[in-house]
Amino acid sequence: MQKSTKKKADYTLTLSDNKTGKSFELPVLGGTLGPSVIDIRRLYAETGMFTYDPGFTSTGSAESAITYIDGENGVLLHRGYAIEHLAEHSNFLEVCYLLLYGELPNSEENEQFTHDVTYHSMLNEQVTYFLRGFRRDAPPMAIMIGVVGALSAFYHDNIDINDPRQRDITEHRLLAKMPTIAAMAYKYSIGQPFIYPRNDLSYAENFLHMMFAVPAEEYVISPVLVRAIDRLFILHADHEQNASTSTVRLAGSSGANPFACIAAGIASLWGPAHGGANEAVVRMLQQIGNVDQIPEFISRAKDKDDPFRLMGFGHRVYKNYDPRAIVMRKSAHEVLEELESLDEPLFKLALELERIALEDSYFIERKLFPNVDFYSGIILRAMGVPTDLFTVLFAVARTVGWLAQWDEMIADPGQKIGRPRQLYTGPAERDFVPMENR
Numbered sequence: 512m513q514k515s516t517k518k519k520a521d522y523t524l525t526l527s528d529n530k531t532g533k534s535f536e537l538p539v540l541g542g543t544l545g546p547s548v549i550d551i552r553r554l555y556a557e558t559g560m561f562t563y564d565p566g567f568t569s570t571g572s573a574e575s576a577i578t579y580i581d582g583e584n585g586v587l588l589h590r591g592y593a594i595e596h597l598a599e600h601s602n603f604l605e606v607c608y609l610l611l612y613g614e615l616p617n618s619e620e621n622e623q624f625t626h627d628v629t630y631h632s633m634l635n636e637q638v639t640y641f642l643r644g645f646r647r648d649a650p651p652m653a654i655m656i657g658v659v660g661a662l663s664a665f666y667h668d669n670i671d672i673n674d675p676r677q678r679d680i681t682e683h684r685l686l687a688k689m690p691t692i693a694a695m696a697y698k699y700s701i702g703q704p705f706i707y708p709r710n711d712l713s714y715a716e717n718f719l720h721m722m723f724a725v726p727a728e729e730y731v732i733s734p735v736l737v738r739a740i741d742r743l744f745i746l747h748a749d750h751e752q753n754a755s756t757s758t759v760r761l762a763g764s765s766g767a768n769p770f771a772c773i774a775a776g777i778a779s780l781w782g783p784a785h786g787g788a789n790e791a792v793v794r795m796l797q798q799i800g801n802v803d804q805i806p807e808f809i810s811r812a813k814d815k816d817d818p819f820r821l822m823g824f825g826h827r828v829y830k831n832y833d834p835r836a837i838v839m840r841k842s843a844h845e846v847l848e849e850l851e852s853l854d855e856p857l858f859k860l861a862l863e864l865e866r867i868a869l870e871d872s873y874f875i876e877r878k879l880f881p882n883v884d885f886y887s888g889i890i891l892r893a894m895g896v897p898t899d900l901f902t903v904l905f906a907v908a909r910t911v912g913w914l915a916q917w918d919e920m921i922a923d924p925g926q927k928i929g930r931p932r933q934l935y936t937g938p939a940e941r942d943f944v945p946m947e948n949r
Contacts, residue, residue, distance in 0.1 A: 524549055528558065544579050544588075561932045571752075573760060574923070577610060577915050578751045585831035589749060590614070598838045603744040603908075604628060604714050607686060610749055610915040625714075631687035632708035632717065634695075635665045639705060642695055647702070651903045652781045654696040660774035662688070670768040672921050681769050682914045689907045690714070694721030697900055715741040718907070723895065735849040739842045739890055746835040746883055747905055749912025751828075755779040755786070759913040760920050761929040769917060776913045777906050786902040789888035792823040793898055796857045796864075796889075805864055813873050823885030824868060825878070835883035843886045846893055858889050 520538030527534045535557055538550040548571045551562055564570045579588040587594040590609050597606050601615070608616040608624050616624055641661055645654050663670060666684060669677045695705050698721075706721045715737045724730035750756070758779040762772040780786035799808050812821040826833055847855055865881050868874045891901055920926050 520550065521547065545581065563934050572757060573752060573920065575916065575919060576613070577919060578749045580751050580828050582828040583831060585829060585834050587834050594746065594834055595838060598742050598745045601745065603741050606745050606748050607911040610911050611682060611918065627683045628687045628714070629710050631684045632691050634688055634691055638665060639695065642699060647700060651696045651700065651900050652777065655692060655903055655906055656774050656777050658692050659777060660771055663768045663770035670770070672766065672769065678918055678921065682918065685769065685773055685910055685914060689910050690718040691721060693903045693907050694718060696903065697722055713737070715744065733849060735845055736894060739846045742838060742842050743887060743890065743904065744908040746838060747908035749909070749915060753785070755909065756913060756916050759917050763917045763920055764926060764929040772917055773910060773913055780902060780906055780909065786905045788822060788884035790898050790901045792884050793857065793888040793892055795822040796860050799860060802860055802863045805867055809867065809871065821868070824874065824881055826882045829880070829882065831878065832880040833882040836881045836885060839883055839886040839890070843890050846890050850893055852893050855893060857892065861885065861889055
């Protein structure tokens with residue numbers, strides 16, 4: 512696995528305390544790309560002070576060699592490769608190998624890795640009994656959290672996190688079984704029998720087959736839909752230190768087993784501000800209803816006193832066009848053409864909404880460009896994926912990023928248990944008052 516190289520400080524930053532008159536030297540470290548970071552690991556010991564950064568908007572929480580984002584210029588790199596090139600020329604398992612091991616695989620490595628993942632896609636049959644214990648109307652993400660966490664009870668023989676080989680096996684298992692669990696959660700919710708994975712199908716083909724095949728007839732797999740799902744998985748594979756990835760790292764820093772860590776990541780992803788954005792886009796388009804209503808809703812989006820928000824525009828990191836959205840837009844056209852749904856009202860509405868918003872000075876000045884979620888919901892909806900399963904597919908794709916980040920952290924000899932500090936604003940120490948005197 513590719514390792515990051517720890518380096519000495521490029522220079523130091525002088526911090527002056529006007530209250531005490533003391534000065535402190537803080538090392539400044541530079542990475543391969545992106546902003547330098549002020550090394551504050553000794554800050555508390557030397558000054559008695561913490562930093563204060565709600566939401567960690569200016570804090571680097573980890574040293575990583577996996578993913579780089581330049582939000583100002585709309586750049587997303589995995590191990591140095593542009594996401595657009597990976598989505599165009601690679602497939603999901605190749606990208607998985609790249610994220611996990613640092614380099615694109617050669618033909619022999621690719622064949623072995625694909626075999627290892629494919630032949631781990633079956634679930635222990637007792638897991639299916641566990642899954643059947645959920646209510647039929649249980650949210651699919653709740654099922655994913657429960658089942659993934661429970662895998663540690665079925666595969667507890669290979670979760671020694673200090674053994675690289677056991678980490679490898681567990682990572683292959685999770686990559687392989689996530690689509691199986693997701694498809695079973697869907698089948699269970701609609702009362703259809705589970706469709707077991709097939710070793711003769713690719714990762715994306717297997718997922719579509721398990722989702723939509725039924726025993727009564729043969730399921731014909733469309734190459735266009737396979738490619739669209741494969742691209743969607745690639746585009747969601749990793750995205751640096753986002754909320755769910757940070758959750759996985761924080762959980763993993765305690766030494767928790769990888770199944771528990773990934774379950775924690777799924778729980779974080781479930782939040783509507785993180786993984787639920789493409790669901791929100793579809794609901795927003797349904798609320799707008801038709802093209803004639805767009806000006807009214809854009810006016811509402813500009814009104815700070817109106818609760819309506821234009822979903823699928825803007826991003827916490829990107830201040831330019833999300834490079835993933837460009838690829839997703841192309842996939843949307845291909846899928847809708849394949850399904851003869853180019854007149855799909857929501858897609859036509861999305862295109863017109865994008866056109867109008869990108870010509871409006873309000874959105875241009877605020878750099879509110881379409882993001883990856885703007886089109887992904889349209890694609891999944893056209894394929895027949897129910898809205899409440901959108902975030903589940905996000906979790907399937909993001910699992911490899913979580914695993915790569917978790918493995919990188921575990922392999923780092925300098926890693927410590929995560930323990931953020933706080934700015935305390937509660938009462939100072941006070942005396943206890945007996946109940947009869949309160």
